[in-house]
Amino acid sequence: MELFTNQVLAGIATGAIYACMALAVVMIYQAIDHLNFAQGEMAMFSTFISWQLMQWGVPYWGAFLITLIFSFIGGIAIERILFKPLAKAPVLTNVAGFIALFAIINSSAGLIWDFTIKQYPTPFGSAPFLGSQLISTHQAGMIGVTVLLLLGLYFFFQYTRIGLAMRAAASVPESARLVGINTSWMIALGWGMASAIGSIAGMLIAPVVFLEPNMMGGVLIYGFAAAVLGGLTSPFGAVVGGFLVGVFENLAGTYIPGVGNELKLPIALALIISVLVVKPAGLFGRHIVKRV
Amino acid sequence: MSAVEDVVTEAPAVEAVPKRAMTLGTGTSLVVLAALLIAPVFVKNFIIFQMTMLLIYGLAVLALNILTGGSGQFSLGQSAFYAVGAYTTAVLMEHFNVNYALTLPIAGVVCFAFGFLFGQPALRLSGVYLALATFALATAMPQLLKLNFLEHWTGGVQGLVVTKPDAPFGLPMSQDMWLYYFTLVVTIAIYIFAVNLLRSRSGRAFMAIRDNEIAASAMGVDVALYKTLAFGVSAAITGIAGSLGAIAVQFVAPDSYTITLAISLFLGMVVGGVGWLPGSIVGAAFIIFVPNIAEGISKGLSGAVFGVLLFLVIYLVPHGARQVAILGQQLAGKLRKN
Amino acid sequence: MTTLLNVKDLRAYYGQVQALHGLSFSLNEGSLVTLLGANGAGKTTTLRAICNMVRSTGGIEFDGKPLNNRSTESIVRFGIAHVPQGRGTFTNMTVEENLQLGAITRKDSAGIVSDIERMYAHFPVLKQRHTQQAGTLSGGEQQMLAVARALMLRPRLMLLDEPSFGLAPLVVRDLFGILGKINREDKVSILVVEQNAQLALELADQAYVIETGRIVMSGKAKDIANNEEIRKSYLGY
Numbered sequence: 001m002e003l004f005t006n007q008v009l010a011g012i013a014t015g016a017i018y019a020c021m022a023l024a025v026v027m028i029y030q031a032i033d034h035l036n037f038a039q040g041e042m043a044m045f046s047t048f049i050s051w052q053l054m055q056w057g058v059p060y061w062g063a064f065l066i067t068l069i070f071s072f073i074g075g076i077a078i079e080r081i082l083f084k085p086l087a088k089a090p091v092l093t094n095v096a097g098f099i100a101l102f103a104i105i106n107s108s109a110g111l112i113w114d115f116t117i118k119q120y121p122t123p124f125g126s127a128p129f130l131g132s133q134l135i136s137t138h139q140a141g142m143i144g145v146t147v148l149l150l151l152g153l154y155f156f157f158q159y160t161r162i163g164l165a166m167r168a169a170a171s172v173p174e175s176a177r178l179v180g181i182n183t184s185w186m187i188a189l190g191w192g193m194a195s196a197i198g199s200i201a202g203m204l205i206a207p208v209v210f211l212e213p214n215m216m217g218g219v220l221i222y223g224f225a226a227a228v229l230g231g232l233t234s235p236f237g238a239v240v241g242g243f244l245v246g247v248f249e250n251l252a253g254t255y256i257p258g259v260g261n262e263l264k265l266p267i268a269l270a271l272i273i274s275v276l277v278v279k280p281a282g283l284f285g286r287h288i289v290k291r292v
Numbered sequence: 293m294s295a296v297e298d299v300v301t302e303a304p305a306v307e308a309v310p311k312r313a314m315t316l317g318t319g320t321s322l323v324v325l326a327a328l329l330i331a332p333v334f335v336k337n338f339i340i341f342q343m344t345m346l347l348i349y350g351l352a353v354l355a356l357n358i359l360t361g362g363s364g365q366f367s368l369g370q371s372a373f374y375a376v377g378a379y380t381t382a383v384l385m386e387h388f389n390v391n392y393a394l395t396l397p398i399a400g401v402v403c404f405a406f407g408f409l410f411g412q413p414a415l416r417l418s419g420v421y422l423a424l425a426t427f428a429l430a431t432a433m434p435q436l437l438k439l440n441f442l443e444h445w446t447g448g449v450q451g452l453v454v455t456k457p458d459a460p461f462g463l464p465m466s467q468d469m470w471l472y473y474f475t476l477v478v479t480i481a482i483y484i485f486a487v488n489l490l491r492s493r494s495g496r497a498f499m500a501i502r503d504n505e506i507a508a509s510a511m512g513v514d515v516a517l518y519k520t521l522a523f524g525v526s527a528a529i530t531g532i533a534g535s536l537g538a539i540a541v542q543f544v545a546p547d548s549y550t551i552t553l554a555i556s557l558f559l560g561m562v563v564g565g566v567g568w569l570p571g572s573i574v575g576a577a578f579i580i581f582v583p584n585i586a587e588g589i590s591k592g593l594s595g596a597v598f599g600v601l602l603f604l605v606i607y608l609v610p611h612g613a614r615q616v617a618i619l620g621q622q623l624a625g626k627l628r629k630n
Numbered sequence: 631m632t633t634l635l636n637v638k639d640l641r642a643y644y645g646q647v648q649a650l651h652g653l654s655f656s657l658n659e660g661s662l663v664t665l666l667g668a669n670g671a672g673k674t675t676t677l678r679a680i681c682n683m684v685r686s687t688g689g690i691e692f693d694g695k696p697l698n699n700r701s702t703e704s705i706v707r708f709g710i711a712h713v714p715q716g717r718g719t720f721t722n723m724t725v726e727e728n729l730q731l732g733a734i735t736r737k738d739s740a741g742i743v744s745d746i747e748r749m750y751a752h753f754p755v756l757k758q759r760h761t762q763q764a765g766t767l768s769g770g771e772q773q774m775l776a777v778a779r780a781l782m783l784r785p786r787l788m789l790l791d792e793p794s795f796g797l798a799p800l801v802v803r804d805l806f807g808i809l810g811k812i813n814r815e816d817k818v819s820i821l822v823v824e825q826n827a828q829l830a831l832e833l834a835d836q837a838y839v840i841e842t843g844r845i846v847m848s849g850k851a852k853d854i855a856n857n858e859e860i861r862k863s864y865l866g867y
Contacts, residue, residue: 095558099602107595
């Protein structure tokens, strides 16, 4: 029983990483209706920026803040320059664009900072949290930040006018234009916010997985899986999905015989797909009825 | 119309391509065929090998095109079917001494069954959910091939070496050239099959599902059957491509068939034009040659250069090579008028 | 009376297909004008062209200022509220959020709060349902919500696309009564597109009849309603 509790706790700790990434995924999905495959790479690049700033002597929180602003502006710039021209192109062409962006960012980061693994500091320390060996203060801090972020987003979307406008633009773009909302800028704003959230995720994850250009590969996949599991229409669902995936992954690794590190991912995905077969819109997603 | 919640008339994710627009005219086809037949006589063996790979990837892109362009289902799991085809051939040839040509239909049947079965749970999923499911398949496949209890057959991480066949009947041509012509014959046969499939009753059913699933089922199309059938056919063709690929590179190993391959095939389909079968070969050319070109331009930044080139292509022709073909046709039409 | 909306030689296209063939009409400040015509005559296209939601050429002037080549959202900011066909409800948001969205371009928060109360006075049923998801409202209620949402802009001109579509006759009577009241009391000019010609003519001051993308008839609503020949050949009642 103690093994079980411990594994669940450890799962929640890694789940916080996925939750953070899933939140970024859902943000951009809400704004543009696509899954951005380059989201992880954008987060990785942001994290490198913060690392570079710290190398230059900027204190942690200063670097954190500058990176946040940089990522927000960067996200908007990417949308305006690269994806706005593709707004009328077919969906699959947009997906190809995400893959291209992935390649560009990954390769540039490798050239600028090379592919060696780098240490990344944590502001929360890494002592055992409340005496537990499985969850460190950093992981507890990560969970705390994720929850704060979720509350902040909830407040933003529920109680601010700009949040309301963004929701409107995402749900019925034509009607949104008819009440005077500039939907095109709402999409750019969505990119900016998703990019900023992604950078927070990156900076929180880096102390755990270490900093290198390919650090986000696995994380993004789990983030997608978490977002899809929770329901792509629900930021809350994404966070719950993230924690669930973390727990799934850990329990599968512990209890299913023959599951090494290599098979954890396929098994977690298979489990998620089984859930989706039963609940196609995800656990917390709104079911959308289609008509002819 | 009253009190409906979140009811949307969704535009199909894949553009509707009318079935006549999916193929080439007879004249153009013959010109392309002649070029493919004559070309190997004039070039070196390495280039012949690359042309063989072009045809093989062309087949794999074609298979994805039937699934996505034809029936509107999206797959990031094509690398898994490709791997199953490749391993079927490798195992049959090396463990059972089966003739290489015979392994192709066997690989096709095995992959058809695999794809058809995989299509069952996939029935409940669409769009990003289907993408995730197929993605899971693609990431699982290399790990499954490495499993201990299969190692006797698959060779584990090491993989298997495949013998390259000689030209039969003492024909005076190199192994590479023979394999090229062999692949060409298989490719043409499958291409003709695919064109006819899409023009048939089943093809119309695929397209009806692609354009509007609910309407299609209301018209009496057995949606479940045809969706899984599309998966099966696509998997079978991908599997045959995998078999040919195994013979051509003389080697199979789990890490040759990762998600990267599936993504490449996807890019090939977009660049060639979703739903335009002849575009498959153009897309295959893009995914084989452009990474090399990118590496030639800058070794350190080859990924970035590739990304930029890809962006250029999708800006200029968001509908892929199909768009170029349509523009060419319109231009030809205008010239004829003048 | 000043001219509020002046449309000259309007031509609109869907891809290669031309839907409007040089349409001209005008609307005076404070008036209620109706565009009548059969299915496919180009009524909806006319409204969509005014808001630049379809490719068009020709002159569209609002209060003396040209609207051509402006984005839909900036045209709205001139004070033109468009209630689209199918109502365009934000189905997954609450009734109150829908109303707030109507006023999203306004800056006076106090005015918005009082306007929401005013809408609840006009449409009491919306007050009862103000926390409910808008998608759960009935068709008639959604139409009222759409009109209320448009009014939240404090528009000078309201464009209504087939407000009677799919509604029970009694609900339609109610709705048209409210539209008349809004026109008289709030001084909102209204351009309404209708298939229910009889009802629209009762309400309107001025009417235009469209056929295959051209104006074929115009005049005082009363005169058109009383002219049996026009009624028989164009309006079908």
